[in-house]
Amino acid sequence: MGVNSAASHRRAQDAAHASREVIELLEVLWERGRDAVSSAPVSSSQLRVMYILDRDEGINLRTLGEVLGAAPSSVSRLCDRLHALGFVERSPSQVSRRELQLRLTARGKAYLRDLRSRREVALLNAIDGMPASARTALIEGLASFRSAVEEAPPIRVPGRSERSSRTA
Amino acid sequence: MGVNSAASHRRAQDAAHASREVIELLEVLWERGRDAVSSAPVSSSQLRVMYILDRDEGINLRTLGEVLGAAPSSVSRLCDRLHALGFVERSPSQVSRRELQLRLTARGKAYLRDLRSRREVALLNAIDGMPASARTALIEGLASFRSAVEEAPPIRVPGRSERSSRTA
């Protein structure tokens, strides 16, 4: 390993360190803000479900559980409450009568859109205090970080791609 | 508002949008990884307590609740379990006999240190896939973001500075 490589590795460690610290900061602030920012009929667990349904319409319950890293029974209960709120729809799959197709309702999508908008306003509040150059760096850095995370998730990814358990 | 200012605002919105998206991504992945990465005797709520005790040794229960955005009774229970794990110590305050001083034990600190280290390794895994320039941008952007968030937290900050309720 040459000099450049060592320096590069140090840089990568700095980035990992900075990321971990900001994540911790947000773990405290973001969760605290859940009921301050939103009118909060939705818990953070329910919100995680909504994020995934937003991306992957028609996913079944088992697969949703794998993506969440949660047991099927937990997901079933979460969906119960989201259904009771009118945010999630459970319909039988055409492919297999023992599977469900889960999706956000129009109300669920509207809630998510509104929440996201309010969160971005809250973030903007902080970001307004940043110098322009740092904002540009943040945008570039996060875009690349996001791609990297999506390719090599920091946490082990359960089956999913090799199982084809969903509607397959 | 001039042209530069409008362009700057658009940039800030882009940054807020990118931040919100990465936060959502991590809300799913980070939580899922909790028991994969760690040996996980500690829930994410308990972890939030530990973060704060790590920064603010000797904080009392009420103030801790304010920082967490949680009710005193909830914090009391959380501390029960962290105490049972041997990670948190409750000692009477010298200032007021009805207050507690909360702090991490040596074991608690060691656990946190180890967890952080493992998380940074996990993050490094993803960051290794980023180009060097993006890593630099990420470090700069996050440093500035962190300062901005600490000065103007995206979520309302409860009293704390104007209450002097802690050991005051």
Place this chain on the structure above:
DNA sequence: TATTGTTATACTCTATAACTATA
């Protein structure tokens, strides 16, 4: 009387295990 922390009660989240229906 006001404040700090705990306990009582109730609801949500989570998991394991048992169950039903389908493949």
Place this chain on the structure above:
DNA sequence: TATAGTTATAGAGTATAACAATA
């Protein structure tokens, strides 16, 4: 028989309200 989803039961997180001890 194996798989998708639900239900039973139990432990943890959360909040409100009632309580004890202290200021």
